Amino acid sequence: MNDPESGDAPATAAVLVIGDEILSGRTQDTNTRYIAAYLAQIGVDLREARVVPDDEPEIVAALNALRARYTYVFTTGGIGPTHDDITPDAVAKAFGVEIGEDPRAIAMLRERFTEEELNPARRRMARIPRGAELVRNGASKAPGFWIGNVVVMAGVPVIMQSMMDTVGPMLRSGAVIAVETLDAGAIPEGSYAMGLEEIARVHERVSIGSYPRFTAEGIRNQIVLRSRDAAGLAAAREAVRKLLVELAASA
């Protein structure tokens, strides 16, 4: 990427999902979770996600807010050949650069389409903002791109995933946040909450969350601990384990 901030602080990121189909309830977004899990594996902290409609001013405003704030912004959706695919133009506007047909992108499209098939609609997929680098994808050949700290990807999950594989190795990776998950089983959150709060207070470098789930057998809880500090994580994990054993014994 173009000279992201340096130093020891973890790289941060936001996801910007672009598409009416998510906001109308037609489509379940799964890209955010995929990107979240991908970034977690390379030590980049996903701090925010937004969904906006296929509307240029909305895309521009969200993109400018997010790119000013995080190391990376990953967008999904709106880069296909149809009239509702307006993401590249919105990105160009956000950066204040021109947009036009990119010969490198046309070359990629020629790997899939004959000259006759490469009609004006398909050539639209070669519209790339000035100064952007292309992001190859093996699935459909139509490239994504990155410009500044913004990575622009497709909305179709298999294509987006192919693009993520292309850009992933170029991101500034960092220490991975280690995760420990403890099953509290049927012990109610309200029974362990006070003990857990005390553990969270003592182990302040460990982020501790409690997650209930409704199952056929009733409520089942999990406690998730996350930290870049391995020793702190191990100590907090042991404290939570003891707490749960004590509560199970007294139940």
Next chain:
Amino acid sequence: MNDPESGDAPATAAVLVIGDEILSGRTQDTNTRYIAAYLAQIGVDLREARVVPDDEPEIVAALNALRARYTYVFTTGGIGPTHDDITPDAVAKAFGVEIGEDPRAIAMLRERFTEEELNPARRRMARIPRGAELVRNGASKAPGFWIGNVVVMAGVPVIMQSMMDTVGPMLRSGAVIAVETLDAGAIPEGSYAMGLEEIARVHERVSIGSYPRFTAEGIRNQIVLRSRDAAGLAAAREAVRKLLVELAASA
């Protein structure tokens, strides 16, 4: 709700998902889609969704940005009994009101918990910002609440859905956006994109989207038309149908 804007314009909404577990990739958010589909059915336009971590300044900033802009804001997550449940305090801060134990909420919790079970952690679920109305839920008894134009709900899907059923009838409903979906089958987007753009230009009150899907049989496309104008929608639908028939015949 507290006197939402009146007039013929459709009510608008945003969803604010609160929770580290979504941004870490641990949990797939499904609440946004549920709320999106629910609102679509009663004619409220969902315009934006955001996911923020369990961090008070982040929650306050997002909430204040969204509540200033949309008729309604629906939050999910962070209202349980554990230390990481900080949404009610963040909402109180965003509105600049006090927060404390609400006797009405305590009464609801007593429907489920004995006096002994109602420990400080569980009483935490009765912390409600001053001036808020409670939102009953049949699943866990711990209430959500609404304050101003903000509806605060649980993150666990079955509990959130119970709360949505409570508040739904009180929302300002409007004309529902009718939806028509046409299967383009294996006709490539690049083949119908130009014709579709022309139809979208002629039928400007109809929102037209094209959605590819990768299946075991290859790419399959759907065209989705959405409008509050029934006659316009029918005309656009017929135009798209003709376009697809022509393309299928010439293939």
